[in-house]
Amino acid sequence: PKAEEILNISQENAKKIRIDRLLQLDEKERIRIFHELKKKKNIDHFEVDYQRNDDKNLILELTAFIILDENKDVLGAVTLVNDLTEKKKMDDYLSRVEKFAALGRIVSGIAHEVRNPLASIYTTVQNLENELSENNAARDDLQNIMQEIDRVEKLIRQILNLAKPLPLQIETVDINELLRTTIPLIEKEAKKRGITLKTALSGDIEYTKADPNRLRQVILNLLINAIESTAKRGKITVSTEMVAESDGQTKWMLMKFKDNGIGITPDILDKIFDPFFTTKNVGTGLGLSVSHKIIQDHNGMIEVESQKNKGTTFSVKLPILG
Ligand SMILES: Nc1ncnc2c1ncn2[C@@H]1O[C@H](COP(=O)(O)OP(=O)(O)O)[C@@H](O)[C@H]1O
Numbered sequence: 001p002k003a004e005e006i007l008n009i010s011q012e013n014a015k016k017i018r019i020d021r022l023l024q025l026d027e028k029e030r031i032r033i034f035h036e037l038k039k040k041k042n043i044d045h046f047e048v049d050y051q052r053n054d055d056k057n058l059i060l061e062l063t064a065f066i067i068l069d070e071n072k073d074v075l076g077a078v079t080l081v082n083d084l085t086e087k088k089k090m091d092d093y094l095s096r097v098e099k100f101a102a103l104g105r106i107v108s109g110i111a112h113e114v115r116n117p118l119a120s121i122y123t124t125v126q127n128l129e130n131e132l133s134e135n136n137a138a139r140d141d142l143q144n145i146m147q148e149i150d151r152v153e154k155l156i157r158q159i160l161n162l163a164k165p166l167p168l169q170i171e172t173v174d175i176n177e178l179l180r181t182t183i184p185l186i187e188k189e190a191k192k193r194g195i196t197l198k199t200a201l202s203g204d205i206e207y208t209k210a211d212p213n214r215l216r217q218v219i220l221n222l223l224i225n226a227i228e229s230t231a232k233r234g235k236i237t238v239s240t241e242m243v244a245e246s247d248g249q250t251k252w253m254l255m256k257f258k259d260n261g262i263g264i265t266p267d268i269l270d271k272i273f274d275p276f277f278t279t280k281n282v283g284t285g286l287g288l289s290v291s292h293k294i295i296q297d298h299n300g301m302i303e304v305e306s307q308k309n310k311g312t313t314f315s316v317k318l319p320i321l322g
């Protein structure tokens, strides 16, 4: 009966099909199993990929016990089927989390090692600049160097943030106000590229407890991505709204960042939150992973919906905490 459920097949139908067909064994698997059974051995934990008639892909584990008659000849075998699909998924997820943690430790080690010499290079360049006369042409070069060092330093800070974030600095936050003060920071860049930035902020957004600086970082990351993915005459809309769960108790505030840019193809949609995943020539691939981590730390959710060449919407849901 359990097998009927796993395989989505009725007992009636199952009886009509031979076991190797039933389990979609390929030639190699079939031969191996029959070989083992002939040698009067049981089959232990044999894994097969199985595509069910509703197109669901399963990973099944087979265990078979042979039945011998009194002459020790093989009469048949009892096969047990176990559905490993969920367990496998969990194992994959855990190994990803572990890999991520290990990567974090390595990266943060390197980042710390790079940071100190970088700081002393910066100070040296700054001293050099101070020693030069006002109209010395080398000043520009030195300033360029300092700008580049700033860029690297910022990148390192992001990486460290991801690997080992500082504790949240929780305050009462008015999300609409936070958006109103954050959007102007990138408005000029949007204008320069001929992109329209609109807001549709709901009047009844409740205050919540959050770390405003971290949230600002998320808002900027999402807006910068939207700008970078949108061509001239593009449109970006930032909106807020309150949503209540059906229990009427839990309330969330929802921020949406909608653009009509290049969109994201389905095959990379589940990778964009991975650290260092980027499709850009000069991207760091950190914006979304940092944002995801920050929202997770707030017990919120960040989700994406996208259509190639149509546009992308990122939704950030934060719990309302009194
Ligand atoms: N609004 C968007 N429209 C289209 N693609 C996006 C958008 N936001 C993110 N992406 C995709 O997700 C990837 C990862 O984004 P992110 O983590 O911010 O790194 P980066 O911007 O440095 O590439 C981008 O390279 C891009 O392919």
Ligand SMILES: [Mg+2]
Residues within 6 Å of the ligand: 221, 224, 225, 285, 286, 287, 288
């Ligand atoms: Mg980005």
